[in-house]
Amino acid sequence: MATEPTACNHSARASGPAPGLRYDPRVNAPRSQDFIIATLDETIPFAQPDVGESEAAAVSEAIRSGWLTTGTVTAAFEREFAERVGAAHAVALNSATAGLHLALEAAGIGPGDEVLVPTWTFTASAEVVRYLGADPVFVDVDPTTLTLDLDLAEQKVTSRTRGVVPVHFGGLPMEPVSLETFTAKHGLVTVEDAAHAFPAARAGRTVGGSASAATVFSFYATKTMTTGEGGMLTTPDERIAQRVRTMRLHGIDRDVLDRYTRVGASWQYDVVAPGFKYNMTDMAAAMGRVQLSRAEDMRQRRQQIAARYDEAFAQLPLELPAAPDAGTTHAWHLYSVRLLDAPVDRDAFVAALSAVGVATSVHFIPLHKMSYWRERYDLHDEEFPVASESFERVVSLPISSALTDRQVERVIAAVRSCLAGT
Numbered sequence: 001m002a003t004e005p006t007a008c009n010h011s012a013r014a015s016g017p018a019p020g021l022r023y024d025p026r027v028n029a030p031r032s033q034d035f036i037i038a039t040l041d042e043t044i045p046f047a048q049p050d051v052g053e054s055e056a057a058a059v060s061e062a063i064r065s066g067w068l069t070t071g072t073v074t075a076a077f078e079r080e081f082a083e084r085v086g087a088a089h090a091v092a093l094n095s096a097t098a099g100l101h102l103a104l105e106a107a108g109i110g111p112g113d114e115v116l117v118p119t120w121t122f123t124a125s126a127e128v129v130r131y132l133g134a135d136p137v138f139v140d141v142d143p144t145t146l147t148l149d150l151d152l153a154e155q156k157v158t159s160r161t162r163g164v165v166p167v168h169f170g171g172l173p174m175e176p177v178s179l180e181t182f183t184a185k186h187g188l189v190t191v192e193d194a195a196h197a198f199p200a201a202r203a204g205r206t207v208g209g210s211a212s213a214a215t216v217f218s219f220y221a222t223k224t225m226t227t228g229e230g231g232m233l234t235t236p237d238e239r240i241a242q243r244v245r246t247m248r249l250h251g252i253d254r255d256v257l258d259r260y261t262r263v264g265a266s267w268q269y270d271v272v273a274p275g276f277k278y279n280m281t282d283m284a285a286a287m288g289r290v291q292l293s294r295a296e297d298m299r300q301r302r303q304q305i306a307a308r309y310d311e312a313f314a315q316l317p318l319e320l321p322a323a324p325d326a327g328t329t330h331a332w333h334l335y336s337v338r339l340l341d342a343p344v345d346r347d348a349f350v351a352a353l354s355a356v357g358v359a360t361s362v363h364f365i366p367l368h369k370m371s372y373w374r375e376r377y378d379l380h381d382e383e384f385p386v387a388s389e390s391f392e393r394v395v396s397l398p399i400s401s402a403l404t405d406r407q408v409e410r411v412i413a414a415v416r417s418c419l420a421g422t
């Protein structure tokens with residue numbers, strides 16, 4: 001424990017400002033002789049979208065085409081994405097949350113059903129279950145990967161259990177064979193939350209190309225590829241693809257492009273279900289197509305940053321993210337470390353990094369700690385020992401492909417100066 005909560009001052013004593021950091025007494029005067037805060041040229045954002053002129057040009061072109069909503073650009077994006085992950089069908093949506101919702105809807109999840117969800121995830125993975133009147137059943141996670149613990153999930157299977165939403169935390173895919181064995185044994189519908197996992201693959205399977213009912217990707221601004229807001233659902237199942245296409249646009253049996261471009265019957269359509277408004281715009285899809293073409297380059301840059309962090313932090317009191325085995329393609333959406341017997345606690349560590357201009361985040365505040373979930377299902381920390389304990393010491397460091405080498409070295413210097421005094 002630090003003697004002062006935000007200082008990391010044990011470390012600055014011998015070493016002075018970390019390399020690459022500029023000390024500016026006007027901004028951060030030292031609180032004592034041996035407490036030095038190096039300040040910033042600029043703050044390094046936690047999640048910087050990697051978008052530029054090519055994306056801007058593609059979006060302008062979509063605007064100039066005069067067709068703004070779901071049209072030919074979205075259709076092209078869907079085809080390219082399906083091909084990229086090896087899926088029979090891809091359906092573009094305005095968020096991953098929409099995709100998770102529509103996948104469970106198409107799979108027939110409804111009132112009285114239970115769906116297994118890891119507690120270590122974003123609330124979207126669970127809220128969609130409630131949209132349908134069903135109940136998420138929260139499960140603790142594997143201590144190494146922080147993904148759904150299948151042995152614990154098995155203990156929570158009841159006669160009402162109908163589905164599971166595995167989350168490929170941070171971009172490391174769950175082991176596909178054991179997941180499939182588990183879901184087949186219990187006859188469960190699988191909807192993979194791959195919000196972190198593009199592009200990713202494991203054991204020869206590309207995430208998105210699996211036999212699961214659906215796999216859902218997020219193109220939110222902070223994710224590995226972005227359309228500002230957006231999502232993509234992939235499925236091997238023609239029936240699910242059809243249902244999702246219908247339900248993303250009001251339950252109308254024909255899509256907008258079809259209605260307005262087909263000669264002769266432009267005004268006719270039927271409504272077959274009370275659907276939703278979850279379609280993607282062509283402007284977003286235009287950005288998505290450029291991002292898709294750059295996705296592997298961006299992933300390689302994140303992998304390079306992760307490797308640099310692994311090397312630089314090897315001797316520090318940190319539990320580093322689970323390393324992928326050979327043959328696994330890690331999307332590296334997050335680089336989440338857990339503090340180990342550190343001289344500071346997590347909040348002090350976050351504050352110390354923030355003081356030198358390094359933004360961080362926490363993935364995740366487990367869902368069993370959130371008021372709504374905790375109160376509705378009477379959840380307690382003791383039922384989720386791995387997630388509860390990991391939460392106390394977890395921090396995500398910046399890993400955007402837009403980071404410069406200099407920014408990466410500044411993150412390293414800040415972490416080292418806090419934890420090792422070098």
Ligand SMILES: *Cc1c(COP(=O)(O)O)cnc(C)c1O
Pocket residue numbers: 094095096097098121122124125167193195196217218219220230231
């Ligand atoms: C971001 C995220 C989502 C939601 O994605 P949206 O596109 O914002 O709806 C769902 N699950 C996880 C694990 C996420 O990180």
